[in-house]
Amino acid sequence: MYNSKIVGLGKYLPDNIVTNKDLENKIDTSNEWIVERTGIKERRHIVKGDGNTTASMGAKAAKIALENANMSAYEIDLILFATLSPDYYMPGSGVFVQNILNIPTCPAMDIRNACSGFVYGVATADQFIKTGMYKNILVIGSETQSGAIDMTTRGRDIAVIFGDGAGAAVVSRNESKESGILSSHLHSQGEHVDSLVMKAPNTNKWVTEIVNENNPEDSSYYPYMNGKMVFKNAVLRFEEVINEGLIYNNLQTEDIDLLIPHQANLRISQFIQRKLNLRDDQVYNNIMRYGNTTAASIPIALTEAWEEGRLSEGNILVLAAFGAGFSWGSTIIKW
Ligand code: UT7
Numbered sequence: 001m002y003n004s005k006i007v008g009l010g011k012y013l014p015d016n017i018v019t020n021k022d023l024e025n026k027i028d029t030s031n032e033w034i035v036e037r038t039g040i041k042e043r044r045h046i047v048k049g050d051g052n053t054t055a056s057m058g059a060k061a062a063k064i065a066l067e068n069a070n071m072s073a074y075e076i077d078l079i080l081f082a083t084l085s086p087d088y089y090m091p092g093s094g095v096f097v098q099n100i101l102n103i104p105t106c107p108a109m110d111i112r113n114a115c116s117g118f119v120y121g122v123a124t125a126d127q128f129i130k131t132g133m134y135k136n137i138l139v140i141g142s143e144t145q146s147g148a149i150d151m152t153t154r155g156r157d158i159a160v161i162f163g164d165g166a167g168a169a170v171v172s173r174n175e176s177k178e179s180g181i182l183s184s185h186l187h188s189q190g191e192h193v194d195s196l197v198m199k200a201p202n203t204n205k206w207v208t209e210i211v212n213e214n215n216p217e218d219s220s221y222y223p224y225m226n227g228k229m230v231f232k233n234a235v236l237r238f239e240e241v242i243n244e245g246l247i248y249n250n251l252q253t254e255d256i257d258l259l260i261p262h263q264a265n266l267r268i269s270q271f272i273q274r275k276l277n278l279r280d281d282q283v284y285n286n287i288m289r290y291g292n293t294t295a296a297s298i299p300i301a302l303t304e305a306w307e308e309g310r311l312s313e314g315n316i317l318v319l320a321a322f323g324a325g326f327s328w329g330s331t332i333i334k335w
């Protein structure tokens with residue numbers, strides 16, 4: 001059985017910074033409320049016409065990841081694209097990246113596990129490499145949330161949290177058994193589908209109907225979140241799934257050199273840190289600058305941590321995510 005490892009990382013954030021003050025001018029909210037409840041100070045939003053889409057941002061992050069891996073796009077055997085905000089309903093966003101990067105005929109598939117999408121992607125890549133089927137896999141997380149946000153007071157809980165951006169990793173076969181992806185642990189719980197959801201368009205309500213109805217009261221095509229329910233489940237599942245990974249690998253919380261939690265809310269990260277008794281330097285957070293970029297949040301944070309020199313050979317890195325579905329997961333890596 002082969003082993004896999006992350007050999008290149010990249011990120012892309014749109015230039016347009018949206019501060020809490022900017023939001024104060026649009027909706028009934030305040031910088032104090034946002035900072036106190038979420039830790040977020042600013043986020044990025046694409047600007048219509050700036051050329052950015054979910055797929056193009058993903059391709060930009062992927063290009064950097066390939067450069068950092070010292071690899072050409074032709075060497076990629078599989079593209080895994082995690083997003084909840086694809087360019088089109090069909091086809092998926094992975095094939096757009098394939099087209100932008102001029103990769104001829106490798107398979108490309110999308111992963112629709114919202115905030116957990118990148119962890120699901122890394123786990124999938126690891127399995128394809130472990131079986132020997134593929135050698136080099138691009139795992140991308142990219143989101144354009146800004147287009148589907150209800151910028152009225154009705155949608156303010158969502159509007160202040162979410163941001164746009166992309167991150168990517170090249171996962172490759174690793175000849176050494178001493179380092180690489182040690183294990184991944186994935187879960188979902190469908191009974192909570194309604195707690196974090198965007199209900200339209202759907203199989204019973206096509207886009208044409210929504211357009212024809214033109215009903216401003218209808219908020220079903222905006223994301224809905226039962227914030228308290230999500231928060232309560234997130235803190236529980238994050239702790240559980242991180243411990244599951246540690247126990248599986250015979251590791252203790254003291255062995256964690258860096259935990260990169262999905263950047264959902266700074267209070268959630270701080271809660272997990274306290275529950276696991278981790279020092280500040282063991283947990284990476286950048287939600288203050290980018291907001292919650294769902295599937296992109298972990299690869300953006302991972303790239304930034306790596307750029308800052310926070311990862312050294314032999315370090316134990318833990319990735320953990322929780323989000324819509326609910327679905328959650330962790331990946332334990334020896335860097
Ligand atoms: O990526 C994974 C998915 N998302 C998450 O993990 C998010 C999990 N949940 C959360 O982060 C928090 O629940 C929120 C940040 C969304 C909300 O914080 P909260 O402390 O749970 O606030 P709340 O929903 O209980 O709302 C408290 C008050 C309400 O007013 P009343 O009813 O007390 O008068 C809300 O209407 O705050 C109000 N509120 C706001 N006020 C100012 C809600 N959103 C805002 C806002 N600005 N943006």
